[in-house]
Amino acid sequence: MLNEHEIYLINAGIDGELDASELGELEALLAASEEARTMHAELLKLSNILAAAPDQKPPEELARVILDRAAPRQAFSLRSVFSAFQPATAGVAFAAGLLATVAVYEWSPGPGDRSVHEQMAGTLVAGREAENSKPVDSLDWQAGGHTGKVLLRREGDLSVLDVEVLGEGSLEISFALDDAGLDFGGIMIGQTGSTTENQHYEVSGGALRVTSQGNQEFSLFLPAAVQHSDSGKAIRVEVLAGGEERFTGNIGG
């Protein structure tokens, strides 16, 4: 019966992990023990079989997709999220629920007044500091030829979702804010890589729905709802692409 050290010598010998002294020990062991020779031969055979498995070839377009996604991400990094946007401008674009300009919005919660948020466009402020931002969770998804990422971070008493969407055609993303004990505080549209003319959002039924076309980047600012105290719960994210393919996942919690 081989002892623990002898088993180690045989395994480590196959793996090329032995020093000169240990190699000498292994050679002596193999010369003296039939059991050791059998184990060594079996492990060598297994190692050779595994080594014979051919490499898998990644999809040809994978590198390009990664590089395409990497570029806008760098302009949308956590620390630069505020500096990457122009100063706030008047909220005229919200008149029809259509956001057509680059702006920074901050919520102005009316205590317990959800009706305000149901129709809100956001109250304009500029330049919130992002230094205290703490990443909490991330979620990657694919749906109907779109890919995307949602990053949840905490910024003081705010939950912030940074959302990135890549792909052609229209897409609807909804965030179940009520269930997570959150309110909609505002939306900030990224300059880089975004086509701000074709994005629409609405808050209804306790959820925020953002409809967008093409590549998009935006951040959602979500204060804890006054009437809820459980803003640490997961936020359900649903993606509807091309009217058919769906993705459902949770972030945070």
Add this chain to the structure above:
Amino acid sequence: MEIALIEKCKSGDREALGELLGQYQKPVYNAAYRILGNPDDAADVTQVVFLKVFENLDRYDPKYRFFSWIYRIAVNESINQNKRGARTQPLDEREIPAWGGPDAALESSSLSEQIQGGLMALSENYRMVVVLRHFSDFSYREIGHILDIPEKTVKSRLYSARQAMKETLQARGVY
């Protein structure tokens, strides 16, 4: 040389990012494939891994090999992908052809599939060490760093995993 490339990547040099990707994409994809058992999941994980690598280059600790740092991210993302419900087919739904013994198996282009079936029959912990040792050629020390476990655990886990893998391949007529 690698450090210079990383510095270029930090500054957003697309060519440098492409070069880094060219060096590491295939091994990361292969490791993810061996861990997850599905090419689509492997592609998803590879994509997420490199986006995280590009975003977090500032956090790379040069005292470790750059490759092992990437693998640490890849392993974590693969685990996450498994938790999210990877698209891996259950083993009993795989089409496993009848085999005429080791020689026939080695001659078959499906050897990779058979090995993959054997890997997927292992627990996630066992599969990780087998993949990192046999498919990615990491040392015990590096595997310990990547999986955040003591080197002693790597050794014992690898021994048990190999025993299990041998039995699984024997049952499939590959060993």
